[in-house]
Amino acid sequence: MAHIALYRKYRSQTFEDVIGQQHVTQTLQNAIRAGKVAHAYLFCGPRGTGKTTTARLLAKALNCEQGPTPTPCDRCAMCVAIREGRAVDVIEMDAASETGIDDVRETIIENAQYMPQQARYKVYIIDEVHDLSTKAFDALLKTLEEPPPHVVFVLATTEVQRVPVTIRSRCIRFDFRRASLEDLVLRINTVLEREGLTAEPEAVQAIARAADGSFRDALSLLEQVLAYAGGHVDYETVRSVLGIVDEEAVGAVINAAARGDVGKALMAADEMLRRGSSVRTVLEAVAQRVRDLLYARVGALDESLSVAQLSALKALAQHFTPDTLSRMLDVLVRALAQLRNVPQQRVLLDMAMVQIARMKQETEPTSPINSGQTVVQPAAATPPAAEVRVGEGATSPAPSRSEQAQQASPQAAKAPASASTAVKPSTETTPTSVDAGTSELLKLIQGRWEQIIARVAERSRGGAEVLREASPVRVEGENTVVLRFRTEFSYAQMQSEKRRQFVEQTISRFLGGRAVTIRCEMQRANPASQSANQPSNDKQQDDEEINGEQYAQEVAQTFNGYIELEGG
Ligand SMILES: [Zn+2]
Structure with a gap:
């Protein structure tokens, strides 16, 4: 991700700073305190939840000049070198990168046996470890079977099921949690405060939601927003910069x-x-x-x-x-x-x-x-075609069942005309073959009918008045929409070629450009x-x-x- 300066700048430098993963950090600290550090850890969890950060903290805790200590000083030469990523004995690798795979084999097989150059422990941090090749896993496994006493492995993964069981069984496993919304808000607010910036609470909430459980994404998104916002971050800026949908x-x-x-x-x-x-x-x-x-x-x-x-x-x-x-x-x-x-x-x-x-x-x-x-x-006189389900594989109850239920419902009893219409629609011509495509088209037009009328009204009030007396009831052939009119006056008004074309174009615009033609019919006078x-x-x-x-x-x-x- 492009914007990671803030994340780097505010990467947690003590175990206490790591938010939301106390179940991991406290256990690690206890192990260090008790002198029972394992040779291999498996850090599992979603991206941006602090796996690599915690791995570095473990490296510091083991190698701090005051340590091994559960509270590394973050000031000694070793702590600073690890923080700045230039400690020769803390080796970070990304298995996802092409070169990473060869690196892992060579580095681990050839170098793990040697004593650390400056630090107490050699710490290997292998990110996205599930991406290692089979050969690389074999090499890693050999080392894990007989780990040199001065080596600690931290394997991090977002897809633990892709890590071979043989590897997993030799590691102490920690599951990092997806950051909660409240934790993310806390993190963002902390950074804003240290940067001397202010923000609307809604803006912070919106960033936190967009971060989707990732601390790294939260700060990366904040950074994107800060590029546009001044000293004050408001919701509207966040929404437009991040393309967040209005809640x-x-x-x-x-x-x-x-x-x-x-x-x-x-x-x-x-x-x-x-x-x-x-x-x-x-x-x-x-x-x-x-x-x-x-x-x-x-x-x-x-x-x-x-x-x-x-x-x-x-x-x-x-x-x-x-x-x-x-x-x-x-x-x-x-x-x-x-x-x-x-x-x-x-x-x-x-x-x-x-x-x-x-x-x-x-x-x-x-x-x-x-x-x-x-x-x-x-x-009310919609033909049965409208009951055809939109979309493939719909698992809704069959029309007959819902009709029965409807008839049995109190509403149906209150409105017998409406209910009987649904069962026995009074169509003038029964549509013979309505395929799924045309029924979807019909539903779409019916669903947007009010909007279509409103759009027509922008240019032609008379046209809108006419359409209010009509309902789309069928689609015939590929693209002929049948409008049924309730009054003869409006039916006659729609015979104007110009008006008809305008309505056709308007409907077409609501269908993403799909061309339609209109056919008009009169509604037969009936009780429905x-x-x-x-x-x-x-x-x-x-x-x-x-x-x-x-x-x-x-x-x-x-x-x-x-x-x-x-x-x-
Ligand atoms: Zn230190």
Whole structure:
């Protein structure tokens, strides 16, 4: 990583300075105090958690002129030489580099037997040891089988399962923990203070989150930010420099998913893109939040979260079942995996948003909060094609099951017209063959319908008025979108060639440039059309239930705007 000056400058120089790894440092100090230092240690753990730093501290502790001592002085010639990386008897190697492999063989086989030149112990620190070749491991193993008394090996790895068992069994193993969010915040604040700088707490939190458990990344990211910020680090600078997704917008997506509000989810994602986040970053941020919710929902503690965040997450997580959350996560992970193969990444993001916003309804058909099966469907008379699942390998319950459940639910009883519509839609022409591609296209357009109308309204108020009387109901052939009109007046208005082209272009822009043509049809007068008002009523009720006072208080107290709260 390019920015490591701060990390080097503030590398821990005493065991006490090493944050979050007391289980390692204290055990090592006790061993030194008792004179029972092993010949080989295996330091396992994620990158940037202090493995190499601790290895150097061990080298100092063993070789300090005042030692061996659990508290090396950090002032004597030996301590200083080790700190500056020029002690001849402390040999650091990176097995990941090409030359490292030969180095390891030669250095270890030929040199380990010789006495140290200046220090008490020769300390070999082999980073990324799992990358050694088989031959190099063999050489290392030979040395470990009969270790010279003056040699200590510290093998560091991020992938311990790739280290041969024969090697592992000859080492004392320590597992370094992923840094917690609080530890990272502490570290960043310490460095800021020593540098004479100030920062907004939200800015520090954002850097800590982006560091993802790594102290090294935390300081490297801080350094990137400092290149742009003056003496004061604010959240907005952090967000723009690191390309961090706005936490509130991520919360808005989750909130929309809790309500089954597809439009809101799409708008929140759109907002993040407009503020400069990439499609990948948005997907990752939402996936991260869903994962946090899943952990909170099943009661698994995640050390990277603060207590306040955890309790807020728990409150929000109660609005989903673990099954729903894991399916949402599945959708997001799939989308991330497909990113590289899809030229129109934006479409992929939109599809993922539509799917996660609908997930709750699909997996929890009888959920009390899920009062509006029809909320996300633009018209009550949506044909069955819209029920086709978006995306491959979806594991949602079969439509027939959810329809039955829906019929049995209290909502269905309250709104018989709507429920019967879902089972027996009054389509004029039943779509004969709707393949997955076109049903995805339809869902996408339906999900963005409000936004499409809003976009049309920017240029043509009349056009928007006309579209408000219409719903996309089918896709025919490759790209013909059928709009069904509720009034003859609007149907007639849409016959204007110019207007039709403008709407086609607008829809196309929402599909990442995919060309579409529009075909208009009139809705047949039937009783089901009376239920056209139903969705908005349901939505109202939905909002009230979700924003119950207790919930609002819980979240507002602990989250500090972490999620979007409407009227809360
Ligand atoms: Zn010393």
